[in-house]
Amino acid sequence: MNKYLVTGGAGYVGSVVAAHLLEAGHEVTILDDLSTGFRKGVPAGAALIDGRIQDAARHLDPSYDAVLHFAASSQVGESVADPGKYWANNVGGTLELLTAMRTAGVRKLVFSSTAATYGEPVDGRLTETSVTAPTNPYGASKLAVDHMIAGECSAHGLAAVSLRYFNVAGAYGEFGERHDPETHLIPLVLQVALGQRESISVFGDDYPTPDGTCVRDYIHVADLAEAHLAALGAAAAGEHLVCNLGNGNGFSVREVIETVRKVTGREIPEVTAARRPGDPAVLVASAETARQRLGWTPTRSDLAGIVTDAWQFALRREAEKNDGA
Numbered sequence: 001m002n003k004y005l006v007t008g009g010a011g012y013v014g015s016v017v018a019a020h021l022l023e024a025g026h027e028v029t030i031l032d033d034l035s036t037g038f039r040k041g042v043p044a045g046a047a048l049i050d051g052r053i054q055d056a057a058r059h060l061d062p063s064y065d066a067v068l069h070f071a072a073s074s075q076v077g078e079s080v081a082d083p084g085k086y087w088a089n090n091v092g093g094t095l096e097l098l099t100a101m102r103t104a105g106v107r108k109l110v111f112s113s114t115a116a117t118y119g120e121p122v123d124g125r126l127t128e129t130s131v132t133a134p135t136n137p138y139g140a141s142k143l144a145v146d147h148m149i150a151g152e153c154s155a156h157g158l159a160a161v162s163l164r165y166f167n168v169a170g171a172y173g174e175f176g177e178r179h180d181p182e183t184h185l186i187p188l189v190l191q192v193a194l195g196q197r198e199s200i201s202v203f204g205d206d207y208p209t210p211d212g213t214c215v216r217d218y219i220h221v222a223d224l225a226e227a228h229l230a231a232l233g234a235a236a237a238g239e240h241l242v243c244n245l246g247n248g249n250g251f252s253v254r255e256v257i258e259t260v261r262k263v264t265g266r267e268i269p270e271v272t273a274a275r276r277p278g279d280p281a282v283l284v285a286s287a288e289t290a291r292q293r294l295g296w297t298p299t300r301s302d303l304a305g306i307v308t309d310a311w312q313f314a315l316r317r318e319a320e321k322n323d324g325a
Contacts, residue, residue: 008071010037246285
């Protein structure tokens with residue numbers, strides 16, 4: 001059994017990873033100020049410290065085997081309107097976390113990074129050697145943290161893995177997306193199915209793709225969690241390993257909408273809107289590095305299965321609201 005600190009572990013991905021760690025028999029402490037996370041996202045058996053990553057120095061000690069770092073501000077639009085918040089939270093906070101880890105002698109880190117570090121790709125299939133040119137402060141802050149971690153590994157022997165997610169979706173039992181506001185496509189379409197919004201907007205239907213709508217790579221959150229556990233085993237002292245996490249297959253916006261219709265059996269009105277600036281036609285991951293270095297292969301790649309799990313979680317949340325929970 002190992003002992004892990006999970007920063008941001010009450011959020012969507014962090015909660016699912018924490019649940020997987022507990023199921024594997026490990027001891028888990030979550031550090032989360034619940035500003036964007038949820039107390040319901042804390043798995044049974046995990047200890048919760050209500051605090052920010054800037055508080056990590058008060059809680060880390062040599063008994064911890066590693067840190068899994070999810071705590072971050074993550075809204076693209078907000079990062080454009082308030083970039084200082086993103087530099088302070090994502091970069092400044094992580095710098096303090098790295099310092100606290102070094103002081104406590106905790107020498108292993110798995111970092112929640114993002115495909116937003118790449119910006120607008122020239123080629124739709126991205127590898128870890130693709131040009132990194134983020135188009136917003138959110139992506140830039142995550143890329144800056146990757147550079148910071150690389151320096152820590154080189155100078156101080158940290159063992160670290162940065163996992164660059166593509167479109168995370170689905171749910172894992174009682175753990176799923178609770179974002180407010182919601183910006184991700186699948187839960188937004190499910191809100192239409194539940195009658196919580198009138199229609200779903202399709203931003204552009206004239207892209208050079210089979211049906212004219214953008215194509216994205218969707219990865220099930222449980223597959224993502226398994227990659228984090230594999231990353232803990234693959235981290236090597238003095239090395240900063242960067243891995244893309246995706247299925248390697250793309251689904252268009254209209255394919256997602258049609259799949260939600262089939263899974264839910266409900267009407268999903270759609271409205272075609274103008275393209276959004278900066279939306280590339282195709283954004284798909286090459287996850288070959290994760291396959292080779294982590295021994296990881298996604299096993300939940302079927303879009304209908306991803307949507308079904310997300311739908312069951314959405315129905316559970318709706319029942320909770322109706323029960324006053």
